[in-house]
Every structure is written in structure tokens, then in C-alpha cells.
Amino acid sequence: MKAYRGVDNKIRLFRPDKNMARMRRTAHRAALPDFETEELIKVICDQIALDQEWVPYSSTSSLYIRPTLIGTDPTLGVGFPLEAKLFVLTGPVGQYYSTGFQPVRLLADPQYVRAFPGGVGAFKMGCNYAPTIWVGKEAAARNCQQVLWLHEVELITPPLERGLILPGVTRDSLLELAREWGEFKVSEKSFTMHDVKKALDEGRLLEMFGAGTACVVSPVGQILYYNREKGRHETWDVPTMKSSPNLMQRFYETINDIQYGRIMHPTWTRTI
Incomplete structure (x- = not known):
């Protein structure tokens, strides 16, 4: 997911509800705990509002947002996770390919x-x-x-x-x-x-x-x-x-x- 600084200087998330729904499906498939979609979106919005200067003032750049959910049980074995950590990584990014919009x-x-x-x-x-x-x-x-x-x-x-x-x-x-x-x-x-x-x-x-x-x-x-x-x-x-x-x-x-x-x-x- 990304945050974009618009031509009106407002910061927008693109379809965050769809991104969260996919993350919940993935968590279920990995036997990780569920979470409240709207609450996580609100937390991300609060984070971006706090760090809004990290959102590039550019129409070719954006702020990448990577919500992550991992099991944190203190064991080396493979098993059903009893403990988990949900965190969000962000970072400004430019165009994905160095060649720009080229085939x-x-x-x-x-x-x-x-x-x-x-x-x-x-x-x-x-x-x-x-x-x-x-x-x-x-x-x-x-x-x-x-x-x-x-x-x-x-x-x-x-x-x-x-x-x-x-x-x-x-x-x-x-x-x-x-x-x-x-x-x-x-x-x-x-x-x-x-x-x-x-x-x-x-x-x-x-x-x-x-x-x-x-x-x-x-x-x-x-x-x-x-x-x-x-x-x-x-x-x-x-x-x-x-x-x-x-x-x-x-x-x-x-x-x-x-x-x-x-x-x-x-x-x-x-x-x-």
C-alpha cells in the first residue's frame, strides 16, 4: 500500500480497505490472529499524519507502507503461533523500475x-x-x-x-x-x-x-x-x-x- 501527496497537497491512501482485507485473508491462512480492519487503517492514518513530511512532494514518488504480521513464539519449531506482532514499516520510494514507464x-x-x-x-x-x-x-x-x-x-x-x-x-x-x-x-x-x-x-x-x-x-x-x-x-x-x-x-x-x-x-x- 502507498500514500500519495496529491496536486492539492492532501495525502491519500489508495483502497486501504482492499489491502487490509487481503492481509486478513493471509493472516487466516497462516494461522495468525485476526485484527480489526478499520482500527488498523486508523492507526496507519495517524502514523502517516505524524510523519507526513516523509510523503514526497512529487507526482512520481510516494510513501510505501508495509503492514507486517509475524509469529513471535520463543521457539525454533514449526507450529501454531500463540504470540504475534503487528507492525507497520514505511519509506519514501520513487519509480519501481529505473527505466521509468518503459516496456x-x-x-x-x-x-x-x-x-x-x-x-x-x-x-x-x-x-x-x-x-x-x-x-x-x-x-x-x-x-x-x-x-x-x-x-x-x-x-x-x-x-x-x-x-x-x-x-x-x-x-x-x-x-x-x-x-x-x-x-x-x-x-x-x-x-x-x-x-x-x-x-x-x-x-x-x-x-x-x-x-x-x-x-x-x-x-x-x-x-x-x-x-x-x-x-x-x-x-x-x-x-x-x-x-x-x-x-x-x-x-x-x-x-x-x-x-x-x-x-x-x-x-x-x-x-x-
Whole structure:
């Protein structure tokens, strides 16, 4: 979650209720104690009001907010936590990628797995991040900024039912906006790398982008895919920045305008 200093100098949180709901679901899955959503939001608002000078005076920067809940039992064993600590970390941040709003190059290698059915890929847990560090290093060595984890005009996103991806607040916001605009079909369905390649070859894949709190929208310009059958890497060019209409740019600008107070949304922001 982030706090943004708007064009009117007011500080806003973006959809804190959704962030807290996800954190409660994660706490339940980790057998950690529950907490009162509104009370934690109030505490965070009080903290940000006290430290408001840490919120950057910039439309490209913000204050990152990381509520954290951990078990604190004095034992090395694995077991149901009887004690826990809830705390909030904050820090000013700039743009997520040093390249700014430019298309990224993704590494797609089917030998690595981030999440699996029945696991905790749909929850905000630290254990989901540790296995990605080595693969991220491999991606960087191949000049890739991120890793693509496999699983009419139409916007397609993987579904949440299999529990492989996090029910992101930004993801949810983009889908709500798309359905509100009503200009194209919005689908939540599974697709494979074969589907991606086929759509590229047929000229049907116009844009590809990721979404998240850190970057809002991250356009994809290339995929470095390891083809097991051929035993080599293939580079697939994605025409994200060349397509029209530029949907991901529109998403980015709309969310950004709401976060920084250029567009007023009745329920998505909370002013501190």
C-alpha cells in the first residue's frame, strides 16, 4: 500500500480497505490472529499524519507502507503461533523500475515454479518471495527486468480460483475500470505460453502488462522464453508500445490521477 501527496497537497491512501482485507485473508491462512480492519487503517492514518513530511512532494514518488504480521513464539519449531506482532514499516520510494514507464523484458522458463494449486500463491506471504530471488538473478543476467511465471477486443487476465496469483488491489482496480468503461470484453481465464505465441504470430496480441502497487502498470516489450523441445531460448517481441489504442497507458494515467487527486473517486481513496 502507498500514500500519495496529491496536486492539492492532501495525502491519500489508495483502497486501504482492499489491502487490509487481503492481509486478513493471509493472516487466516497462516494461522495468525485476526485484527480489526478499520482500527488498523486508523492507526496507519495517524502514523502517516505524524510523519507526513516523509510523503514526497512529487507526482512520481510516494510513501510505501508495509503492514507486517509475524509469529513471535520463543521457539525454533514449526507450529501454531500463540504470540504475534503487528507492525507497520514505511519509506519514501520513487519509480519501481529505473527505466521509468518503459516496456520490460520478461524471462519465461518452465523449469521454475512460483506457485502451485493448493499452495499459498494467492496470499501475501514472505515465503512466496524467497524462491524468486535466484530466478530474478538469472533474469537479470539475461537482461530481463522480471520473470513471467507460467500459467472481439478482449482484456484477459488469469483467474484467481486456482490460487496461483495474488488477488491484487491494482489488478482488481483495473478490472473494475475496464468493466466500467464497457469498451471491450473483460475475461478472467487461463492461458498458456502456446496461446501467447499463437496470438503473437497471428497479430492478435496487442498489449501485455503487469500490475501492482509498486509500479501500477508495467508494460511488457519482450519475453525470453525457454523452449524445452528445442532446448534453447527464444525472444518474442510484444508490440505493447506500438499498439493503438494504448490501453495500459490509459490504465496507468487513470489510476495515477486518482491516487494523486487529479480525479476524485468516491470510494477508492482515503484522505489523511
